[in-house]
Amino acid sequence: MTTTEETRLEGLTHARLHLTPRAMLILGALREGPMTAAEIADKLGFSDLNAVKPRLHELKAMGIVRVVGKRPNKRSGINNAVYELVERGKAT
Numbered sequence: 001m002t003t004t005e006e007t008r009l010e011g012l013t014h015a016r017l018h019l020t021p022r023a024m025l026i027l028g029a030l031r032e033g034p035m036t037a038a039e040i041a042d043k044l045g046f047s048d049l050n051a052v053k054p055r056l057h058e059l060k061a062m063g064i065v066r067v068v069g070k071r072p073n074k075r076s077g078i079n080n081a082v083y084e085l086v087e088r089g090k091a092t
Contacts (some may be wrong), residue, residue, distance in 0.1 A: 016078040023055045027085065030065060038073050056083055 020026075029040045041052045061064040066086050070079040 030085045034082045036080040
């Protein structure tokens with residue numbers, strides 16, 4: 001296993017044990033329905049997508065959220081992944 005793979009695994013293990021306050025904010029936003037990372041960032045008042053995207057990837061790896069499609073970003077027109085909460089027992 002490479003050092004990068006090890007550090008990713010360590011980070012994921014830590015995240016599984018302790019959801020960060022930011023991850024909890026993201027989950028709260030997603031309780032309102034499916035959103036893109038940009039929509040979540042806007043809702044939470046973050047100007048930088050790096051405040052949201054890494055947490056979404058962690059939550060996805062933990063089976064808490066999943067990608068359910070894509071839709072165009074309102075600013076750029078480029079398609080973005082749409083995330084939603086996974087119901088208990090229905091992770092894919």
